[in-house]
Amino acid sequence: MHATEPASVPGPQCESACRVCGHDDDPEPFWEGGWPNEGAICPCCGNEPSMNDVSVIGLREKRGHWLGRGAPWDSPSSRPKDWDILEQVKHIPAEWR
Ligand SMILES: [Zn+2]
Known part of the structure; x- marks a missing residue:
């Protein structure tokens, strides 16, 4: 939904979920x-x-390594006992997947 904003806007107002x-x-x-x-x-x-995390490519790389x-x-x-990675990755904001 922020797709039309200029590139100078570093990111959305508030994100509680980890981008990685x-x-x-x-x-x-x-x-x-x-x-950040x-x-x-x-x-x-x-x-x-960090400001390194404003690139989807970079984030995918970090995620891939992890x-x-x-x-x-x-x-x-x-780590919760019933931790479910597949559930968790659904919380990655759509624009950083
Ligand atoms: Zn994380």
């Missing part, structure tokens, strides 16, 4: 006001949002 893995259980949004919330490291894939390693949790103690 779709983890969406953190109290802090990963992106706010179109800017630095320091909000994803406990799942370990990604820290999945290729077996989708390990960066913070294994945060």
Whole structure:
């Protein structure tokens, strides 16, 4: 829905889901006001949002590496017992898939 916005807009206003893995259980949004919330490291894939994450290609690459390693949790103690990766990746915002 933001497809017609100029490229200078870094991103949507607020994103609570990780762009790499779709983890969406953190109290802090990963992106706010179109800017990366630095320091909000994803406990799942370990990604820290940065301006490197404004490219779908780059995000797919990160995601590919993470999945290729077996989708390990960066913070294994945060991993829910009934964690379902297929459910989680559905939360990746559509424009970053
Ligand atoms: Zn993540």
